[in-house]
Amino acid sequence: METLLCILIANICLNPLIFWLIVILVTAVIEGMTVSLTSIWFTLGALCAAIAYLCACSFTAQIVVFLVVSLLSLILSFKFRPIRNFLSHQVISTNYEASVGQTALVIKEVSSQPGAVVGQIKIKQQVWSAVARSKAGQIQCFAPGTLVKVVAIKGVHAIVDTLDDK
Numbered sequence: 001m002e003t004l005l006c007i008l009i010a011n012i013c014l015n016p017l018i019f020w021l022i023v024i025l026v027t028a029v030i031e032g033m034t035v036s037l038t039s040i041w042f043t044l045g046a047l048c049a050a051i052a053y054l055c056a057c058s059f060t061a062q063i064v065v066f067l068v069v070s071l072l073s074l075i076l077s078f079k080f081r082p083i084r085n086f087l088s089h090q091v092i093s094t095n096y097e098a099s100v101g102q103t104a105l106v107i108k109e110v111s112s113q114p115g116a117v118v119g120q121i122k123i124k125q126q127v128w129s130a131v132a133r134s135k136a137g138q139i140q141c142f143a144p145g146t147l148v149k150v151v152a153i154k155g156v157h158a159i160v161d162t163l164d165d166k
Helices: 002-014 016-033 040-054 059-079 081-087 095-099
Strands: 103-108 119-123 126-132 147-154 157-162
Touching (some): 016 040, 016 059, 040 059, 095 147, 103 126, 103 157, 119 147, 126 147
Parallel strands (some): 126 157
Antiparallel strands (some): 103 119
């Protein structure tokens, strides 16, 4: 086992291409096992260093290429992250945001009268506390079984209005 290790180390020292291929393989495997970018920069740096070897550059030059490319790719990936996030930004409504605009069924009377008992609605099999939206001082009231539209969420209450209201 020790002899095999010595032969491997000797081959790596004699042939930098093997060294860079091992670095590429190890960093690529590490990258593949993680969810976020962790070692892709070093994979790119090792690839460029291997190309530098094929261009007959010295091992010192290969190390410099590896470090410069790795650091530049690391810096550039963070510098352009806001641009990448902006270009790929897709808002997906979740939780309460997904309920706004939905049609709901009143299961306990909902009113906009101040001091009234908070009503309840059902949105996609979820029960929410609800109050009716006030309109120019008019009190709205929705009886159980009425279909309403969720227009906003305020705290833990859904604000509802008639379906035909824009």
